[in-house]
Amino acid sequence: MTTVLIADDQPMQRFGFRMLLESQDDMQVVGEAANGAEAVRMVEQHRPDVVLMDIRMPGLDGIEATRRIVAAGDRTRVLIVTTFDLDAYAYDGLRAGASGFLVKDAQPEELLAGIRAVASGDAVVAPSLTRRLLDAYVHHLPEAARADQAVVEDGRLAALTEREREILTVIGQGWTNTEIAERLHLAESTVKTHVSRILAKTGARDRVQAVILAYDTQLVTPS
Structure with missing residues (x-):
């Protein structure tokens, strides 16, 4: 219930x-x-x-x-x-x-x-829709504010492996697990494991928070 x-x-x-x-x-x-x-x-x-x-x-x-x-x-x-x-x-x-x-x-x-x-x-929220929303908002943030956020949040990326950082980046770009698996030539179960580790290491509550982290740390920039 x-x-x-x-x-x-x-x-x-x-x-x-x-x-x-x-x-x-x-x-x-x-x-x-x-x-x-x-x-x-x-x-x-x-x-x-x-x-x-x-x-x-x-x-x-x-x-x-x-x-x-x-x-x-x-x-x-x-x-x-x-x-x-x-x-x-x-x-x-x-x-x-x-x-x-x-x-x-x-x-x-x-x-x-x-x-x-x-x-x-x-x-x-669907990843692609989340990205469009964040693009619309973050695009209007002053460059200095974005830079300040990146400095504050960057430490959260330190524990990520190169592959995890890559996957966090494409999560921020709106890729689904299936798309990540197909484009990076990984098993979808492997992608899910990477996503779970990314959330655990960065303290993100869920995929939406991971997208926000990708923007805050400038792994992804507004289109």
């Missing part, structure tokens, strides 16, 4: 999410929060597997709420539900530790699949 907390300031949105989730035999809604502060408190109380997190909420917004939930170090993972025209917000949410994001007008089956993926430890 996957437990879910819904955090959204719109009652009708929360109601819609609840109705959908409660129609599933493998999901249970453990609570609803109308703002970020409530979400943080309710996560401490219920320790859900997944939080469906809105970004724009009164008081404590979804970005800061995500940051606090992730910083607590519990098993709860955050799935941000937003719109793609808010690229900067989505990027900030991922950097805060969210495991991915979806659009609010996503099909019901997409939302359900996203929740299950996040609960199992995967990222929700």
Whole structure:
């Protein structure tokens, strides 16, 4: 059973999410929060597997709420539900530790699949879509800011082998495991092993965070 907390300031949105989730035999809604502060408190109380997190909420917004939930170090993972025209917000949410994001007008089956993926430890956002989002946002960062980030984050790459650094680079470029296996002439099981080691060595929570790391350290630059 996957437990879910819904955090959204719109009652009708929360109601819609609840109705959908409660129609599933493998999901249970453990609570609803109308703002970020409530979400943080309710996560401490219920320790859900997944939080469906809105970004724009009164008081404590979804970005800061995500940051606090992730910083607590519990098993709860955050799935941000937003719109793609808010690229900067989505990027900030991922950097805060969210495991991915979806659009609010996503099909019901997409939302359900996203929740299950996040609960199992995967990222929700497709690598190619993640790259387009980060390209759109990072392209507008001042060069000095990018350089500063690279200096701060570069130490996280020190433990990687040459092959792992290569694979992290192409993950940042939006390659799937299948594409990596085909283009680098590796078994897909070997690629999965490399990806797992990259996440462990860099402290990235999932593939989305690995993409962000690739950008921060300038292994990948905006197109």
